[in-house]
Amino acid sequence: MAYIPPHKRHLKDSERASPTPDLLVPQFERNLNLKSTRYNSERRKGKEVESRGKIIYAPQAISRWWVVGYADDRIPAFLLEPISCESFERKTGEKPLALVSVHAAKGVDEPTRSCEINPWVSITEKIQYELQTSVQNMMNGMDLHESEEVKPSFVARFGKIHFHQRPSSQLDTISQTSALETAMSQVKRSFYTNIPCSYAEYILHGVIPKIGVDFDEEKEYYHVKVFDKCRPHATLSCKCSAVKMEEKLELRKIELNPVRQLLVDMSCPEKDIDLRLMLFTKKILKELPHDEMDGIKKLIASAIIDQDVKGGLRWPLGKDTFGDRYIVVGVWHTKAKTFRNSSMRIKLRDADRFNIMASTGEVSKEVSLGMTGISTLLRDRLVEIGPINKLLEDSLKLIWEHFLRYEGNSLS
Known part of the structure; x- marks a missing residue:
């Protein structure tokens, strides 16, 4: 029998092996090595670099953590205890750790x-x-360009701080907050924003009617995360709305990854919820060359809305890439209600996220409070710290009194 090259051989369906994820990824994607020496050297030089889909920090970003709610001179003993978190356990095979007050666990009197x-x-x-x-x-x-819009934002997020390892020091022997912060400063942590349904209901029906905010809007979006070979240090987030009659997506805007400037995580053992404060910038691409926009729009047009798949979107085989430049790496389907007044914007969001490259996803409920008064000052480039501090203190008082404890089970 004459030799038949592999690319011309025909197999029966029953003999054909199921395609692996690697086979579905274009060659240029498999050849990328975003964890390379170049990545590390650029990181050391202070450039805003990241692996696809990861978080970007500004070159001089500041990150802090501490336990809030205790005087500096005397604190109770703390322990790190494993807690259940399905998405974390699925990725690592281990349970994350949460900070627990020993005194609180033993029921010491409040005074x-x-x-x-x-x-x-x-x-x-x-x-x-x-x-x-x-x-x-x-x-x-x-760096302001005519084709881009940069938006600074200051937000509070609610959830639970997860620690991924134990410090070398024994926490239950530490009696000073400064020593505790030092011991935990090298411990890897993350902020888990998926909150219980009971907490979302409490905010919606128990807090919002009391604090002087009005209903703003309710919106549903699909976010298509696109990797661009010509922008290897960023991910394009294409925000789309669904055209119901045609069962297709309409592109609204294109953003680059948010860049974090300041991150403050606060463990609140005497409360049910932990707190994160974050200052970040978001870059919106207002104009793109015709060929780039054409490629992105073709990716969006190929998407099929399907509520039975993770993220709510799927693509016909081979249609999740365009040329040798663009590839869809993730999808989000979000539904959000927002409430606002002149200084804040509260968002309650249901999110169905799926990372296509890692084949991981999660459905979550989230609550965030955008400090729009502060964000407006920053966007107007009014950076005097006095007015910012006043708005921040007012917002934190509201958060402490209403958002960190609720009538339901705690997150830990």
Whole structure:
């Protein structure tokens, strides 16, 4: 029998092996090595670099963590205890760790605890230098182009701080907050924003009617995450709405990964919820060359809305790439209700996320509070720290009194 080259051989369906994820990825994608020496050298040089789909930090970004709610001179003993988190366990095979107050677990009387009377004041004082520094660094680093719009934002997020390892020190022997912060400073952590349904219901029906915010809007979006070979250090996030009658997507805007400037995580053992404050910038691409926009629009047009798949979208085989430049690496399907007043914007969001490259995803409920008063000052380039601190302290007082404890099961 004459020799038949592999690419011309025909197999029966029953003999054909199921395609592996590697076979479905274009050659250029398999050849990329974003964890290379070049990546590490650029990271050391302070450039905003990242692997596809990961988080970007600004070159001079500041990240802090501490336990909030206790006086600096005396704190209870703490332990790190494993907690259940299905998505984390699926990825690592281990349970994450959460900080637990030993005194709280033993039910010590309330008067014996060394708690701050006004934590919102101490938090504002504690981060004002880092906030001012981060704002100045952000303003100095803004490269404004006619084809781009850069939007600074300051937000509070609610969830649970997960620690991924134990420190070398024994936490239950530490009695000073500064020593505790030092011991935990090298421990890898993440902030888990998937909150229980009961907490979302509490915010919607128990908090929002009391705090002077009005209903703003309810929207549903699909976010198509696109890797661009010509922008290897960023991911294009294509925000789309569904055209129901045609069962297709309509492109609304294209954004690059948010860049984090300041990250402050606060464990709140005496509360049900932990708190994260974050200053970041988001870059919106207002104009793209015709050939680039054409490629992205063709990817979007090929998407099939399918509520039975993770992320709510799928593509016919081979249609999730365009040429040798673009590839779809992830999808989100989000539904959000927002409430606002002149200084804040509260968002309650249901999100169905799927990372195509890693074949991982999660459906989550999230609550965030955007401090729009502060964000407006930053967008107008009014960076005096006095007005910013006042707005921050007012927001933190509201958060401490209403958002960190709820009538339901805690997240840990």
